[in-house]
Amino acid sequence: MEMVKGACRKRCGVHWVAFVLVIIGAINWGLVGAFDWNLVNTLFGGIPTVEMIIYILVGISGIVMIFDGMCKGCGCVCEMPAKPMEPKM
Numbered sequence: 001m002e003m004v005k006g007a008c009r010k011r012c013g014v015h016w017v018a019f020v021l022v023i024i025g026a027i028n029w030g031l032v033g034a035f036d037w038n039l040v041n042t043l044f045g046g047i048p049t050v051e052m053i054i055y056i057l058v059g060i061s062g063i064v065m066i067f068d069g070m071c072k073g074c075g076c077v078c079e080m081p082a083k084p085m086e087p088k089m
């Protein structure tokens with residue numbers, strides 16, 4: 001399970017979850033705008049509390065992602081000159 005995908009940073013668990021939630025939230029908003037179809041509501045609308053929690057989590061995740069640059073656990077290497085990863089000596 002290697003993640004090569006040109007990622008200049010690896011994410012810690014928290015930011016990984018936040019990242020996924022932000023993506024879900026973004027796609028959901030896109031669906032709402034384009035098709036007036038709320039995926040989260042479709043999936044979890046039957047349990048309003050769960051639906052609400054997902055919205056809140058997505059919102060929190062957005063805030064969390066703002067600060068991923070200063071997260072020690074994320075091991076960001078973006079500050080370094082952008083060039084292909086070289087094998088360690």
Ligand SMILES: [Zn+2]
Nearest residue numbers: 012015071074
């Ligand atoms: Zn992190």
